[in-house]
Amino acid sequence: MQTEYISAFxxxxxxxxxxxxxxxxxxxxxxxxxxxxxxxxxYGQLFDSGVGIAGVFxxxxxxxxAIFASTISPFDPLAQVSVMxxxxxxxxxxxxxxxxxFGGDKLARDVFSRMVYGSQIVLIIAPxxxxxxxxxxxxxxxxxxxxxxxxxxxxxFLANLVLAFPVILLFYxxxxxxxxxxxxxxxxxxLFFLFPIIFFCVLFWTRYKNRPDRLYIxxxxxxxxxxxxxxxxxxxxxxxxxxxxxxxxxxxxxxxVFASSPGVFRIVRGLTMDIKTRDYVAAAQTRGESPWYIMxxxxxxxxxxxxxxxxxxxxxxxxxxxxxxxxFGLGLAPExxxxxxxxxxxxxxxxxFIHPALPPTIALMSFVLGLNLLxxxxxxxxxxx
Amino acid sequence: xxxxxxxxxxxxxxxxxxxxxxxxxxxNLEPNLKKLAISQTEMHTPADQLESWLVNHGYRQNFxxxxxxxxxxxxxxxxxxxxxxxxxxxxxxxxxPTEPKFSGVLQxxxxxxxxxxxxxxxxxxPALGATGLLMFWVLAVMVPISLLIGILAGMREGSRTxxxxxxxxxxxxxxxxxxxxxxxxxxxxxxxxxxxxxAASASQGITFYxxxxxxxxxxxxxxxxxxxxxxxxxxxxxTQQYIRTARLKGLSFSSVVIKHALRNALIAPFTVIMLQFxxxxxGVVIVEVMFRYQGFGYTLVEAAGNNDIDLLLxxxxxxxxxxxxxxxxxxxxxxxxxxxxxxx
Numbered sequence: 001m002q003t004e005y006i007s008a009f010x011x012x013x014x015x016x017x018x019x020x021x022x023x024x025x026x027x028x029x030x031x032x033x034x035x036x037x038x039x040x041x042x043y044g045q046l047f048d049s050g051v052g053i054a055g056v057f058x059x060x061x062x063x064x065x066a067i068f069a070s071t072i073s074p075f076d077p078l079a080q081v082s083v084m085x086x087x088x089x090x091x092x093x094x095x096x097x098x099x100x101x102f103g104g105d106k107l108a109r110d111v112f113s114r115m116v117y118g119s120q121i122v123l124i125i126a127p128x129x130x131x132x133x134x135x136x137x138x139x140x141x142x143x144x145x146x147x148x149x150x151x152x153x154x155x156x157f158l159a160n161l162v163l164a165f166p167v168i169l170l171f172y173x174x175x176x177x178x179x180x181x182x183x184x185x186x187x188x189x190x191l192f193f194l195f196p197i198i199f200f201c202v203l204f205w206t207r208y209k210n211r212p213d214r215l216y217i218x219x220x221x222x223x224x225x226x227x228x229x230x231x232x233x234x235x236x237x238x239x240x241x242x243x244x245x246x247x248x249x250x251x252x253x254x255x256x257v258f259a260s261s262p263g264v265f266r267i268v269r270g271l272t273m274d275i276k277t278r279d280y281v282a283a284a285q286t287r288g289e290s291p292w293y294i295m296x297x298x299x300x301x302x303x304x305x306x307x308x309x310x311x312x313x314x315x316x317x318x319x320x321x322x323x324x325x326x327x328f329g330l331g332l333a334p335e336x337x338x339x340x341x342x343x344x345x346x347x348x349x350x351x352x353f354i355h356p357a358l359p360p361t362i363a364l365m366s367f368v369l370g371l372n373l374l375x376x377x378x379x380x381x382x383x384x385x
Numbered sequence: 386x387x388x389x390x391x392x393x394x395x396x397x398x399x400x401x402x403x404x405x406x407x408x409x410x411x412x413n414l415e416p417n418l419k420k421l422a423i424s425q426t427e428m429h430t431p432a433d434q435l436e437s438w439l440v441n442h443g444y445r446q447n448f449x450x451x452x453x454x455x456x457x458x459x460x461x462x463x464x465x466x467x468x469x470x471x472x473x474x475x476x477x478x479x480x481x482p483t484e485p486k487f488s489g490v491l492q493x494x495x496x497x498x499x500x501x502x503x504x505x506x507x508x509x510x511p512a513l514g515a516t517g518l519l520m521f522w523v524l525a526v527m528v529p530i531s532l533l534i535g536i537l538a539g540m541r542e543g544s545r546t547x548x549x550x551x552x553x554x555x556x557x558x559x560x561x562x563x564x565x566x567x568x569x570x571x572x573x574x575x576x577x578x579x580x581x582x583x584a585a586s587a588s589q590g591i592t593f594y595x596x597x598x599x600x601x602x603x604x605x606x607x608x609x610x611x612x613x614x615x616x617x618x619x620x621x622x623x624t625q626q627y628i629r630t631a632r633l634k635g636l637s638f639s640s641v642v643i644k645h646a647l648r649n650a651l652i653a654p655f656t657v658i659m660l661q662f663x664x665x666x667x668g669v670v671i672v673e674v675m676f677r678y679q680g681f682g683y684t685l686v687e688a689a690g691n692n693d694i695d696l697l698l699x700x701x702x703x704x705x706x707x708x709x710x711x712x713x714x715x716x717x718x719x720x721x722x723x724x725x726x727x728x729x
Binding site for chain 2: 051157161164165167168169172176177327343346347350351354358365371373376
């Protein structure tokens with residue numbers, strides 16, 4: 001049977017139409033941001049430059065795509081419709097009369113739906129892994145920079161050790177099916193996921209230790225929520241069955257956090273060493289504040305500018321790392337719709353078909369570009385002050 | 386200065402020791418050894434024979450003894466048949482000793498590649514040579530282009546040239562090798578047909594036709610980063626007092642840029658270029674796999690995929706060495722180029 005196609009113009013219109021929930025959400029958020037930009041602080045200042053607007057637009061576009069993925073994509077990302085194998089963009093699926101906007105891949109799956117669902121995987125893992133890396137880096141970098149001496153030497157040596165590893169070798173060693181049989185990924189997860197809990201406990205303790213009414217509530221919330229997520233992620237024994245992560249995703253997560261936390265550590269250490277010479281730190285020391293109070297409530301808030309910029313860049317870098325993992329077929333399931341795996345599958349067949357390769361590559365590139373533009377514009381704004 | 390370098394080399398050696406120990410631990414995990422035994426024996430070998438293969442080839446000795454053997458501080462032993470007392474080589478394809486002797490990395494013996502059935506040295510060093518060639522061309526393309534972009538952008542901060550070039554360099558840093566490789570292959574190989582999408586023939590001799598795509602793919606990711614650093618450094622130099630003095634003396638803008646600004650602005654990019662090597666190493670792996678070029682990255686992937694213990698250790702040793710030595714060169718070179726910095 002001959003496959004029917006729609007014209008290129010209809011493909012463009014159709015794709016734009018499928019993204020309608022994203023456009024609605026974008027108009028609402030961007031419109032509100034424009035109207036109230038004077039009151040929104042640093043975020044509002046982003047809307048003063050073209051680069052900033054472009055960055056926010058691209059990041060929000062992918063964020064909403066990930067949220068509304070099930071509405072946008074016409075097909076299931078894993079469904080195979082055998083007549084649609086290797087069809088060109090714009091082919092009409094005979095049974096449902098829906099269109100394969102970007103064609104079908106070698107396993108007859110819809111490239112468009114896979115690209116849309118791929119955004120979900122990237123937008124869950126990359127920011128979360130960056131968040132954990134920030135927690136680890138901050139919790140270790142602050143004392144290293146503040147105290148100096150032996151702690152600094154030891155932690156810096158360990159950080160340089162990890163940084164001296166080429167990332168790809170690290171992934172080949174840490175993200176293998178074999179390592180799932182050993183306790184190593186779970187031990188590392190147990191260690192890394194402890195850091196946010198420690199961080200928030202110390203944060204609240206140093207601030208509210210003389211006000212028990214607040215302290216006990218905040219500590220209680222931290223321990224209950226933290227402990228709940230911790231048991232769900234590390235032991236997969238969440239009593240409510242809500243927090244759950246696949247073992248191979250946990251493995252990727254841990255490897256990515258491990259690879260990027262030394263970078264955060266270095267930045268935080270450098271910033272701390274710079275800021276601790278300021279007068280307000282000396283004033284706090286004279287008042288007799290404890291070292292951890294000074295680190296968390298005097299130094300950290302004043303280091304937030306460079307840290308926010310770095311976090312933006314780092315999410316982009318983590319996205320690239322995830323793509324690398326997918327490209328080498330490490331960790332993620334072979335049929336997973338994430339962009340790296342899709343690029344790997346498509347790049348092997350570039351000689352015969354090019355259309356399955358382009359959507360994931362352009363998606364990945366645009367998302368990282370959006371984050372980089374955002375970081376650049378944030379840096380420019382913070383330099384103005 | 387001398388004691389600084391000596392101390393740094395000491396740290397490098399300690400780091401290499403720690404890292405190889407970690408790699409050695411990870412490749413010797415039980416599932417990895419199983420995988421190795423299965424790939425080295427016939428199909429469908431029963432479990433007890435897999436175990437005896439591991440015992441026979443010395444993989445069941447104490448962990449630290451085996452690390453010491455690899456390092457060359459504990460003697461390597463040949464396989465001894467317990468019944469006859471006759472000794473045979475552990476791996477016949479790479480001249481393993483027939484009597485106990487010290488033969489490790491310290492003696493210059495990198496061990497035996499189980500995947501390629503040869504010594505690690507015979508496999509690793511030609512691959513490094515091939516990658517060196519690739520790196521040379523990448524640097525030859527990347528460094529001049531990125532410095533030029535950075536200088537042009539940083540010369541007049543905020544101008545239209547600056548904006549355009551800055552966005553272009555941000556775009557290039559947002560394009561990892563596996564993305565730009567696919568896009569370039571689609572444009573230049575599939576669509577225009579100007580270049581070859583595979584560099585497999587480059588091992589016999591490199592030509593413009595088969596080598597351009599890997600080189601530009603690898604260069605493009607670094608260009609943006611180095612250009613941005615050069616721009617930042619150039620912008621800073623252009624606001625200095627001595628530039629204003631030179632302008633007020635009546636010198637033309639071009640001669641101020643070339644004679645006064647350029648030399649001072651190029652100190653920072655030197656460090657950045659040196660620190661690009663770790664990134665280039667990851668990029669090399671992706672590009673070599675993508676374009677099927679038989680170099681270091683390709684060897685590393687093969688070694689990791691087959692759990693080829695000695696080859697993988699050799700690869701990690703080489704890559705860690707490259708990363709650390711370029712860091713050292715960048716620190717020493719920085720102090721050398723900038724007389725205001727003194728190394729303690």
